[in-house]
Amino acid sequence: MENKESFIPYVGKIIDIKQETPDVKTFSVVGLDGKKLFEHIPGQCAMLIVPGVGESMISITSSPTLETHMEFSIKKCGCVTEWLHNAEVGQEICVRGPIGNGFPVEGALKGKDIxxxxxxxxxxxxxxxxxxxMDKRENYGRIQVIYGSRSMADLVRLEEMQNVWMKQP
Structure with missing residues (x-):
């Protein structure tokens, strides 16, 4: 899905910031037109660019089925991620993507237990x-997730896993 447009940065606006763990925040981003920046395949990433600071490759955390915005869960571990952790809702960043191949959700994984x-x-x-x-549940067999971290406090998106994922068939 990567093409030459993947290398042209979009200007994005942070519309929400959620503190996930002591050093991870999830950022919701839209284009200046208020819409999702671009389409992607699950597992792809994007280059988040902070002019004058640097750029960092970050996984796109949101599913392509989320039509309103894109999400990036970011661990503070360098100058770009530190800048982002100090950012506020309304600030603009540049985003280049999608980058990478993603997972074969419409190919090899379809119809399989995961x-x-x-x-x-x-x-x-x-x-x-x-x-x-989960949004295309009828296309997959049994879905199991094993997830761990150094401590309970370091589990990213735990509330969603407990209240949404674990309640799915």
């Missing part, structure tokens, strides 16, 4: 995949 294993912030790229499969 086991997802992730740790810590490694949940970010597969979060998109799980939500995509």
């Amino acid at each position: 086991l997802v294993i992730a740790g810590g912030i490694g949940i970010a790229p597969v979060h998109s995949v799980v939500n995509y499969m």
Whole structure:
């Protein structure tokens, strides 16, 4: 799905910031027109660019089925991510993407039982995949997620996993 347009940055606006763990925040981003920046495949990422600071490759955490905005769950671990963690709703950033191949959700995984294993912030790229499969539940067999972290406080998007994922058939 990567094409030459993937390398042209879009200007995005942060519309929501949610503190997930002590060092992870989830940012909801739209284009300046108030719409989703671009379409992607579950598991793809984007380059988040902060002019004058740098750029960082970040997994797109939201499913392509989310039509209103894009989400990025970001661990604070460098100058770009630190800037983002200090950002406020309404601030603008540049986003280039989609980048990467993503997961074969419409190919090899379709009709199969799925086991997802992730740790810590490694949940970010597969979060998109799980939500995509849940939104298209009839296309997949049994979906199981094994997720861990160093401590309970470091579990990213735990509330969603407990209140949404675990209640799905």
